[in-house]
Amino acid sequence: MTDSNLFEQQAKNRRRSAWLTAGFVVFTAWVGFGGDLGIYLATKDAQEGYRHVVPIIGLVLSLLAGTIAWRSWAHGAEQVLRAAAASELVEPATPEQARLVNVVEEMAIASGLPKPRVWIVPDSDPNAFATGKDPTSAHVAVTEGLLATLDRDELQGVVAHEMAHIRNYDIRLMTLLAAMIGAILIASDLMRNFIRYGGRLGRPGSSRGGGKKGGNPLALVVLGIWLLTLIVAPLVTRLLAMSVSRKREFLADATGAQFTRNPMALASALEKLEAAVGATRSIAKGAAHMCIVDPGQRVLGGKAGFRGLGSHPPISERLARLRAMSFLPNRSPAVLSE
Amino acid sequence: MGILIVLAIVAVVLFWLIGAYNGLIALKNRVLNAWKQIDVQLKRRHDLIPNLIETVKGAMSFERQTLEAVISARNAAIGAQGVAATAKAEGELTQALGRLFALSESYPDLKATGNVAQLQEELSSTENKIAFARQLYNDEATLYNTKQMQFPTNMVAGMASATPAELWEIEDAAERAVPKVDFGFKPPAA
Numbered sequence: 001m002t003d004s005n006l007f008e009q010q011a012k013n014r015r016r017s018a019w020l021t022a023g024f025v026v027f028t029a030w031v032g033f034g035g036d037l038g039i040y041l042a043t044k045d046a047q048e049g050y051r052h053v054v055p056i057i058g059l060v061l062s063l064l065a066g067t068i069a070w071r072s073w074a075h076g077a078e079q080v081l082r083a084a085a086a087s088e089l090v091e092p093a094t095p096e097q098a099r100l101v102n103v104v105e106e107m108a109i110a111s112g113l114p115k116p117r118v119w120i121v122p123d124s125d126p127n128a129f130a131t132g133k134d135p136t137s138a139h140v141a142v143t144e145g146l147l148a149t150l151d152r153d154e155l156q157g158v159v160a161h162e163m164a165h166i167r168n169y170d171i172r173l174m175t176l177l178a179a180m181i182g183a184i185l186i187a188s189d190l191m192r193n194f195i196r197y198g199g200r201l202g203r204p205g206s207s208r209g210g211g212k213k214g215g216n217p218l219a220l221v222v223l224g225i226w227l228l229t230l231i232v233a234p235l236v237t238r239l240l241a242m243s244v245s246r247k248r249e250f251l252a253d254a255t256g257a258q259f260t261r262n263p264m265a266l267a268s269a270l271e272k273l274e275a276a277v278g279a280t281r282s283i284a285k286g287a288a289h290m291c292i293v294d295p296g297q298r299v300l301g302g303k304a305g306f307r308g309l310g311s312h313p314p315i316s317e318r319l320a321r322l323r324a325m326s327f328l329p330n331r332s333p334a335v336l337s338e
Numbered sequence: 339m340g341i342l343i344v345l346a347i348v349a350v351v352l353f354w355l356i357g358a359y360n361g362l363i364a365l366k367n368r369v370l371n372a373w374k375q376i377d378v379q380l381k382r383r384h385d386l387i388p389n390l391i392e393t394v395k396g397a398m399s400f401e402r403q404t405l406e407a408v409i410s411a412r413n414a415a416i417g418a419q420g421v422a423a424t425a426k427a428e429g430e431l432t433q434a435l436g437r438l439f440a441l442s443e444s445y446p447d448l449k450a451t452g453n454v455a456q457l458q459e460e461l462s463s464t465e466n467k468i469a470f471a472r473q474l475y476n477d478e479a480t481l482y483n484t485k486q487m488q489f490p491t492n493m494v495a496g497m498a499s500a501t502p503a504e505l506w507e508i509e510d511a512a513e514r515a516v517p518k519v520d521f522g523f524k525p526p527a528a
Contacts, residue, residue, distance in 0.1 A: 109379070156466075259470070
């Protein structure tokens, strides 16, 4: 990759991170104020008792969203690492750990970046991810299973792939996404329960209001859209995370190969990771897009029909591209698709 | 009106000059930094070798020649100055170390102690680090060289006192009898 491409990619990721944060805050505010509107409509014609005039839910949720966004920005990496129960590797105890530290140092040199902090995830399924805000405060985490499964060259390929995510500022976008997806999933769950509860509460009021032909049609349309966003939000954020990570995996594979000058090592590592059919249980669903291979059950992996659904491109296609980099004949003609 | 157009052109040219000049300086410093990275790793390798010799000396005493070759290659490498000379001396050290490790394969009791395996991992990691630092240095140097030769940046090259950086040739530069070209780029002494 030439320099201008790199800066373009970094700038794009910075911009997307800012947009994501803004979108998150706006969305949460919308969820809150939309709820206020609903309750306002339900209670507006009530002669006696509570009338919802102050949009208290919207205010509280906006404040909450701001806090979550700020926390994701400042402590997103720690949250992700804590969720995976990762422990930092400071003093390597075993030869494998010493090798990991060495390999990370090698790749830091090859990429010209400061050495990231190294973390171990206690999980026997092989997987790895990188997180952090920028290259100076980055983390690379690998599972115990990865250390046990891969040889030195393959480990180098995987770490190089993670260093590529760090250099491209993918980590910032991915970490924000992970932190916010979690928040949105919880929030939309809460709101759905609230509607169910609120619906029961509001019914007497609305039946009384119905007699008076109450209800501004515009407000009802807004309310309809509001309900729709609540239902669709978790799906949209998940899809967003997937689409964001799919393209970046190809790029990180290529940049990683540029660091090691050994694309086949990463290819054989990916093959081994693909062959491990178990799920990486330590890694929450909200962080799936951060991993080098999908941490879910890898049963559908590689099947072209599921291409649009996974958070990761099919391994077979990544392998084909890596083989093309090392001028090896491809067994599958998938290189030029996408 | 005419004056304004002239002023605008002058301003554009001036901004371009500043940008091109600063770009070259930034690249030059990246080359120097990359060279420093190599230096750090070379020093680490030089420091590790006495440990290695100490560990294998007992078991491999009758491989005196190999051990001495490593020691003398190390001392030559420490004294080397400049990119080409350093590259050559380090290349010889790499070969001497390679022979030593190849020989140590035939001493099973050496491998069994674990100490040697650990040292070997440290040394081969250092070799890798040198290789990657060299790769980074060559990449940065190529970027720098290309930039200062390309039109129109080459017009500013003199002003930024940019001279082509020497690339680190891989092993046995002398044997391949490459004509010696001195572009006058001197990295900081090792």
